[in-house]
Amino acid sequence: MTIKKTEKLTTNQKSIANNVSKHTTAINWRDHKWQLEHSIKDIATFEKLTEIKFTNKERIDINKTINKFPLSITPYYASLIAADNYQNDPIFRQSFPNPAELKVQRCEMSDPLHEDKDSPIKGITHRYPDRVLFLVSNRCSMYCRHCTRKRKVGDPDHIPSKKQILNGINYIRNNHQIRDVLLSGGDPLMLPDEYLDWILTELWKIPHIEIIRIGSRIPVVLPYRITDKLVEMLKKHQPIWFNTHFNHPRELTRSAREALRKLADAGIPLGNQSVLLAGVNDCPRIMKRLNQKLVQNRVRPYYLFQCDLSQGLSHFRTPIGKGIEIIESLVGHTTGFAVPTYVIDAPGGGGKIPVMPNYIISWSTNKVILRNYEGIITTYQEPDSYETIFCERNCDECVLQLKLDEADETKAIGIEGLFTDSEEQISLVPKNNSRFNRRAKKLNK
Helix, strand or coil: CCCCCCCCCCHHHHHHHHHHCCCCCHHHHCCHHHHHHCCECCHHHHHHHHCCCCCHHHHHHHHHHHHHCCCCECHHHHCCCCHHHHHHCHHHHHHCCCHHHHCCCCCCECCCCCCCCCCCCCCEECCCCCEEEEECCCCCCCCCCCCCCCCCCCCHHHCCCHHHHHHHHHHHHHCCCCCEEEEECCCHHHCCHHHHHHHHHHHHCCCCCCEEEEECCHHHHCHHHCCHHHHHHHHCCCCEEEEECCCCHHHCCHHHHHHHHHHHHCCCCEEEEEEECCCCCCCHHHHHHHHHHHHHCCEEEEEEEECCCECCCCCCCCCHHHHHHHHHHHCCCCCHHHCCEEEEEECCCCEEEECCCCCEEEECCCEEEEECCCCCEEEEECCCCCCCCCCCCCHHHCCCCCCCCCCCCCCCCHHHHHHCCCCCCCCCCCCCCHHHHHHHHHHHC
């Protein structure tokens, strides 16, 4: 549903808007620049706008947390908090500082995925052979409490300069195996339209780039940033793939759905990466509903991440068994493409490792024993004779099935060929036509 400018704000939105200023209008509220201008960055403002009150001890503990890990919430996202039960609210838990963040366990690291160690130049992480992570911004519209890059987001020492961006583009240009670039940060959509347009334009000038991806939580926490102007700009740079980050069904508000609609209508494929968070979405019913609502809004669930070993996230982490339980509740119980891949991003930079329930029970030389989502056990008969194709890995001289270029669709034959202007053929002649046989004999004399 398209949001009309005349539509009224929700009760919570109106309350927060009025607490910002009695003169705040719905047009102000839906202006992403207004939202950023009035981001909540301290306890007093949060209490004033949401009317949630903390004790003096709670304020002291929260301020200690803010001194290390800042507070920043958009008024829009704060309006989604259920104030009457905020301690258990999934929106509150993802956005508001928790003193538990100061409890750093020995296994936790500031850079658990070793993105910095796999960084050949500043701003580029090159872990996989054919793709790179390109950090183009250090700003986010909200400081997510479970962020794996807490060490960088909002740090003035990590603001990428234009020179740094150009160095990153040159690195990509000089490494011909790179075909896929993921723009992240921070949040790339925190950049001005014109600057992001320039980055995309420069990347598409590189011949070996096949796709560009954008990772952004903007549709979740600041959906008004998805303007018609932004979408038109992105539309120029296809193929762009857009991955966002919804963690709970309540985040799929009317405004969020409208942002997703604009992107999908522009032909931009949408994916979602959720993080499994204790007290937020560690429930099979929550995750099933989230993924079903995503699919309903043309967003393909991509990954369900096990929470990283970043500093101060121990209170968010669940056992891996909880993730397996959730996948068990999805496979066979809902649409296949509504089931994300459950992965652990390996500490030390090992990359994403899929973790799934065991569906192969056992196997022998000619039979595999399987079980389905209902617990039914069945067998699959292997082929009695399978002759593998002998391959010397000499791909340049392959005469087998290794033809990687697109098939030629211009070789029209039969009646279709007569309709093709590119073909010189004007008629189809039956075999052994006597008249054409006479012509052939004449030519052979």
